[in-house]
Amino acid sequence: MNKREDISGFYERIHYLAPERIGADKPHINVFERASCIGAVPFSRRDYYKVTLILGTGRLDYANQSIYIDRPALVFSNPLIPYNWNPDSSDQHGWFCIFNQAFIQQREGLLNHLPMFQIDADKVFFPDADSVDEIAAFFKAMMRENTESYVHKDDILRNYLHLIIHHALKMQPARDYDRDLNAAARITNLFLALLNRQFPVDSRQHELQLRSAKDFAKQLSLHTNHLNRMVKEFTGKTTTEHIAARILLEAHDLLLHTDWPISEIGYRLGFQYPGYFNSFYKKHAGTTPNEVRKQAV
Template sequence: MPYGTPMWFRANCFSLTLTIDALGCYSTKTNTFAIKPGTLFFSRPNMHRQLEWQNITEVYHLTFSEHFLAKYAGVALFKTFPFLILESVVPRLADTEVLTDLSKICLQIGQVQKENSHFKNNIIANLLTRLLLRVKQHFWDGYTGPVKDKEPDIVMQFIKNLEQHYQQLQQGKATLQLRVKDYAAMQGVHENYLYTVIKEQTGKMVSHWIAEKTILAAQSLLEDPSFTIKEISYRLGFAYVSYFTTFFKKHTGFTPKDFRNKSNV
């Protein structure tokens, strides 16, 4: 102490940090926040961020992936908790009552994790969902998106569009997979510009974002035994099943069938 993370590190999952008693500083590419007792902040996968701690007495840090919540609690992250993706810190300090409430859930999660039961993951996912619901209840009642500033946030808007599109695909409301060009057109910017901004701010190419999302959607559809692989590939906008299989294998190392068998065991 004091301890700082290396410059701009990125994690591959969501994280949520609840500060009961600690001081420090949290910065993203665009903003810097002071960490005081009662601060609650989070990060999404592949977000550049930096953390510095002056002292730590009581802090809870949770990391989880979108897939974990979808598999064990059936949560559509973007639909139910949009703030996780679009914000990085709660708008105000939490008061003591809320803090004790939230930290109680964190402690419970810690307790369940030590147990050895077949339903461990389901219960953790359930508790995590409750934690997020409480956060939503206390801080983001009626939330739809970040407050608009003058310059529209291209990255946020892109992620939002992406999420919405994949939700529609999964529900079968859309049949065509959107391409980089379409996402650029949705925001009224040029393809190349969108490409540069996304690559610069997130460190990933647009096509990577799209591919990752496709895999995630495919995985969650595969876990539902009521869809055939053919149906899934059409639903996600692939014209040929063989193309879907190749694509899936390239990104995950498994064929869709293997994945389904594995997740059913």
């Protein structure tokens, strides 16, 4: 599998000289015009978050779906979901903002709990013309602020980023996102954090430690029934459905983008025997691992 790209690696790829050392433990945010790295973006895993206003056309490919961008689009990317961008014209404009996990955690981890950064949420939004103008204005303001030496400029950039995010939230059906304060939301967020922390499986020495609702309940010091009830109440899906969906996504990615034997992929994902992995994959994906692997040839 391709090596995960961190922010320093991204800067090397676009030939950008960072003004300071960028470590995983140091909050970092930056903003660019898309013209700084126009072209196809390789399918790979990234260690940073990205919010992009795409003014251009092309295809956005994820492991399990492709989305054709034929009008202005606001796209949210997180480190857990690999993707690639294939433009179909040279007329590409817009802006993007990148930031790391330390930047999110710097202010109570608020961004991390927003829906567009979750595994099974919408990542692509198509704003109307007025919203495109407003979002573009926010990005332009971020570009201006980013050239300043003001000691608290990261907080200003964070505020503009929140304004962009809330434009996307307003495009979705109304939901009570303040439910993060109740028990079901807190427990669900802890469960999802534990689940997502196990991925990506980017080493042949990596094995999943938590695979069942019982495993997660024990880790969280909860009764399995209570965990299941809280997760179902907050998300509408069972704990088992969340686990299966995340394992399926990882399996699909590994089948397409590694040369690991199918039996080893199954083993790394917690299936002791190849037959168990094949049955799981066929049940949830409607096809076999071998058929998916042929697509990568």
